[in-house]
Every structure is written in C-alpha cells, then in structure tokens.
Amino acid sequence: MSATATLPPAAMLLDSEEGSQYLEISMGPHHPSTHGVFRMNVVLDGETVIKLKPVFGYLHRNHEKIAENETYLGSMPYTDRLDYFCSLTNNWGYALAVEKLAGIEVPERAEYIRVITAELTRLQNHASLVGFLMQDMGASGTPLMYAFREREKILDLFEALTGARMMCNYMRFGGCRCDLPAGWLDWAKKVVASFPKFLDEFETLLVGNEIIMARTQGVGVLSRELAISAGITGPMLRASGVNYDLRKVDKYGIYDRFSFRVPLGDHGDVYDRYMMRLLEMRESLKILEQAMKDIPEGPFTDPKTKVRNFRPKPGEAYGRIEAPKGELGYYLISDGSPNPYRYRVRPPSLINLTVLEDMCLGRNVADVVITLGSVDIVLGEVDR
Amino acid sequence: MVGSGILKGLAETARNFVGSYASEERMTTVEYPEEKLPRIEASRNFPFLVFDGDDWHAGMRCVSCQICEKECPPKCIYIEKSTDKKPDAVGKLQNYPARFDIDISVCMSCQICVEVCPFDAIKMDNAFEYFATDRFGDLVLDKQKLSRSNEYYHQIHPTEAANVDAELAAARAKAAPKPAAPAAAAAAPAVAKPAAAPEVTASTANKPAANDPAKESNG
Numbered sequence: 384m385s386a387t388a389t390l391p392p393a394a395m396l397l398d399s400e401e402g403s404q405y406l407e408i409s410m411g412p413h414h415p416s417t418h419g420v421f422r423m424n425v426v427l428d429g430e431t432v433i434k435l436k437p438v439f440g441y442l443h444r445n446h447e448k449i450a451e452n453e454t455y456l457g458s459m460p461y462t463d464r465l466d467y468f469c470s471l472t473n474n475w476g477y478a479l480a481v482e483k484l485a486g487i488e489v490p491e492r493a494e495y496i497r498v499i500t501a502e503l504t505r506l507q508n509h510a511s512l513v514g515f516l517m518q519d520m521g522a523s524g525t526p527l528m529y530a531f532r533e534r535e536k537i538l539d540l541f542e543a544l545t546g547a548r549m550m551c552n553y554m555r556f557g558g559c560r561c562d563l564p565a566g567w568l569d570w571a572k573k574v575v576a577s578f579p580k581f582l583d584e585f586e587t588l589l590v591g592n593e594i595i596m597a598r599t600q601g602v603g604v605l606s607r608e609l610a611i612s613a614g615i616t617g618p619m620l621r622a623s624g625v626n627y628d629l630r631k632v633d634k635y636g637i638y639d640r641f642s643f644r645v646p647l648g649d650h651g652d653v654y655d656r657y658m659m660r661l662l663e664m665r666e667s668l669k670i671l672e673q674a675m676k677d678i679p680e681g682p683f684t685d686p687k688t689k690v691r692n693f694r695p696k697p698g699e700a701y702g703r704i705e706a707p708k709g710e711l712g713y714y715l716i717s718d719g720s721p722n723p724y725r726y727r728v729r730p731p732s733l734i735n736l737t738v739l740e741d742m743c744l745g746r747n748v749a750d751v752v753i754t755l756g757s758v759d760i761v762l763g764e765v766d767r
Numbered sequence: 768m769v770g771s772g773i774l775k776g777l778a779e780t781a782r783n784f785v786g787s788y789a790s791e792e793r794m795t796t797v798e799y800p801e802e803k804l805p806r807i808e809a810s811r812n813f814p815f816l817v818f819d820g821d822d823w824h825a826g827m828r829c830v831s832c833q834i835c836e837k838e839c840p841p842k843c844i845y846i847e848k849s850t851d852k853k854p855d856a857v858g859k860l861q862n863y864p865a866r867f868d869i870d871i872s873v874c875m876s877c878q879i880c881v882e883v884c885p886f887d888a889i890k891m892d893n894a895f896e897y898f899a900t901d902r903f904g905d906l907v908l909d910k911q912k913l914s915r916s917n918e919y920y921h922q923i924h925p926t927e928a929a930n931v932d933a934e935l936a937a938a939r940a941k942a943a944p945k946p947a948a949p950a951a952a953a954a955a956p957a958v959a960k961p962a963a964a965p966e967v968t969a970s971t972a973n974k975p976a977a978n979d980p981a982k983e984s985n986g
Contacts, residue, residue: 591772
C-alpha cells in the first residue's frame, strides 16, 4: 500500500497471511460514485472491505496560496469555488473572518439578507445531496431530477440577486454587494412557500421505501465518540447524536433571533444522516419564513468600509459558520499589507471524510459508495 | 405490509409523470434553441466596455486608469495607456486605452472590475451564446470587440443603466460650470465642448467598418 513512483494498476492481488489473496482496487478518480475526482484504494477480501485509503488532491488548485497573493477582496470570488454548491455560505464565512479581523460592523438589513441567502443555500444543498445519495443507491434519476427541479428555482433566485447561479461572489466586508432587487422578496417567499410541498412529495417517495431502509439502516455507522474525537461537524455529527450546531453555539450573525430546532440522530448510520438533511430543510424553512417577515429597511452595506485599498491592522482572526456540510472556518493573519499573510480554510468536507475508512471496514463495496455519498463531499472543498 | 412504501413512492412518481403533461407548473424544461427563457436582468458573464454616442472609439468611457487591471483577481485584463488625450464621458481631457485586452478564457466573471471602476466604463454582459474556433487568439478580446454602446447596456440591464446615466448626468452638470468660473470668455466653448468633442477626435481614431459590435455579438 505504500506510495510508489509508478502508477499502480487499477486492480492487483495481494497475498494474505492465510494463503488466499486479497484484491486491491482503485475506485476513482473518475468513478461516477465518487462525486468528483476522489480516489479510494480499497483492499477487498472477497466482497468485504478490509482496508480503505482515500487519495486526495486531484483538484488541488492552490487556493490558500492564491489568496495570500491576492487582495482581501480578490479572494472573495475564489471562495465561491471551494464548495461550489454553496458559494453564498462560503462567502459569508470569509466575510465573517475579515470582519472580525478588521472590526467591521454589519448593518441589520445585510445580516438578514445573509441569513436568507445562507438558508436558501442550505435548502438546495441538502435537496441535491439527498438526490445524489439516491442516485448512488441505484434510484437512477428520478429523486435527483425532482431535487434538481427545486434547486433550479432557488438558483434562479440567486441569479436575480447576485448575477450568477453558482459563483455568486455576493457578500462583501461589512454587508453585501447590492440590495435585494424589486420584487425579489415576494418571489423568494413564493419559492419558500412551495418548498414544503416538495418535501412532502420527497418523503412519500423515499422515507418509507423498504429498499432504501434495507440499504441504509445500520450501514456506515459512526459512533458518537469517534465523531467527536475526529472533529466531525455538521449534519454528520448530529446524525451521531451530538447536539452541536454553530448557529446555536456561536449564534453568529443574527441567528439568536430565530426560533428553530436542531434535529439529532440516534444511530449515526447512513439512514440517520439522510434523515438529518430532510429534517434540516424543514428547520431552514422556519428560519426563512421568520427572516423574510422581519427584514428591515436600511443600508445593505457598511458605508465606511472601502472596496479598494483595504488594509486591516496586523492581527489574526478565525471566522466560522455552520455551512450546509459542517463547520466552515477561515483563519486569517494580517501583517497590515493589502493581502493576508496567512490564509487558511477549514473545509468541513475534508475533515468529515477522514473517518471514511472506519465507517466502511467490514462492509462491501456497494456500502462504501453510499457511505461516501452520505458524507456529502464536494471535491472543490476537499482538495482546495 | 412489506412493499407498501415502494408502492407509495411509485404512485408519487406516476403523479409527477402525468402531471408533467397536464399542469403548467410541472413543466420545468424548455426546448432550448427554439424556445428561450427570458434572461434574468442581473445575470452576468463577461465584461464589456461602454461607449456613448455612435463612435465606439470616440465615445469610450474608459480613461485607462488601470484600476481594473490591478484589482482583477485572475489578472485577465491587459491595458496600455495612450500617449495622447481625448475627452471622456464627463468632457474632461483624459487618456484612453491604446490597448485593452481581456482574455475571456481566464476571466471568471466575478464582476470586481465593474465594482472598482470609478468611470462606469466597464460593465457585465449577459450574452451567453459565444463560440470561438481558436483557443488562443479568438478568446482574447481587444478593445473594439469589447465595445458595446450605452443603448445595448440599457437593453440588457435597464435598472442599473438608468442609475448609471443619472449619476453621469449629475457629474457632467457638476463638471460643466467649473471651467466657466475662472474666465468668462472661455465659458461658452467649455460648455459646448462635451457635445462637440467626440467628432474632433474621431478623425484621429481608426474608425471601424460600419459593423456594430453590439449587433455582432447578438447575432
């Protein structure tokens, strides 16, 4: 299993102690189940996984080093490309870190806009994750297309607000780039009001399905202890029964103003992780309804913050938010120059992926695929 | 009963299938080349340079201050400053770009050039039906290919363009009386200048053929 200079063949036989042979296969990087360019070296004894080694880095783009050579504002569009499903939460995490670093106040209205866009992002991320998970399980197409139909409505909202469907580049230090366009809020209210109907439909379609239960229950179990000690965050941690949601713990932004509950799992298996997403969508809808009702008039950005020649005082800051996939953190050190001295991202996908082997040992290959699917990774964020 | 969950799910699929023929709401796709969805006003893809009036070169708002070149995160803009000057949108004599190239294969459509431009000279297009046959030459757009009229800008982003025009009109009104104050004799030509000036410099500029770049990109 040691890394060699030459590329290993896609499959090879290894001798076991008992005289039989193990099969080592390379799943990925271009395997449809791996959600991008992720590779796993899996050693099999018959059908059983006895070793699994993730191989990262096929999508490495030097994100952190680029940001250290870029102005503070110039890194903002690059954060879109970390987790390209949730560019608005990525923007928020980065903006939050810079605001902490430079001590910038965010106006009320901007905070509401941020909450609305972040929760819409969570809705579309979870909806498509459930769709992809079903796709991995062999429910080819139908649930994924239903999820994408709803996602499209939210992406249209993003396009009308930010100008882009996915690479939004919308948050700015001290607020947002532009105000909500006329009629946007009513449109968004309509989309949010129609969303529970889709969730009901989705649940009828999937939740009681015997095949899904047989495939997911008791598969890929992550124990509470391991989840905590491995630093797992997000829906994956909560599926293992740990009540830890940064929206409740940190209360960043204005999350302390909304009443919502944090769904918790019990078994930490694939089924719990999948249910966690469905339940979180319902809670996001609650937050959205409250935020859209209460949003005040006022400035959408802090007028004192300059767009150009932005130089925070020397110091360091760590800004973290509850991204749809887990705790997304940005660590910044400023030396007073226009670009950060050190820029570091704590990507939830990568850290949630570290326990993949523990969840897959002793299961078969088909279970590896759905366990990976339930982790919810995006390779843009894993490899950066 | 085992299997009832599956049957319920199949009933839901059937409802969606039949619904896609019956209800307008469930028809989520369009037959793209024949049928097109209306463009969303705020949408953006690549930058273009705005010019006022009919002549793209004379009316070009860009004064080649090179801020966008400096701020562009992937560094896809290349500008060379002119040695001579021509009047800008407000009527003040300014440099203009002798060269202004954007490599749209590098551009990531982040809109930061638009945000930092103090002259409202660069804006985002939303025409998406582009093609190029050459990977290197065709994707580097020079200043003529980048130029679009203010009318085109009004067409694609009406709200934003109206705001920009109002701001520019205010700046022009503010700039016009200033030269009149020091010498009363110079007042008349100075005020008349913004309107008359484009024709003067147009003769020095290499005038393109009658093809309007805005029309070209839409075709």
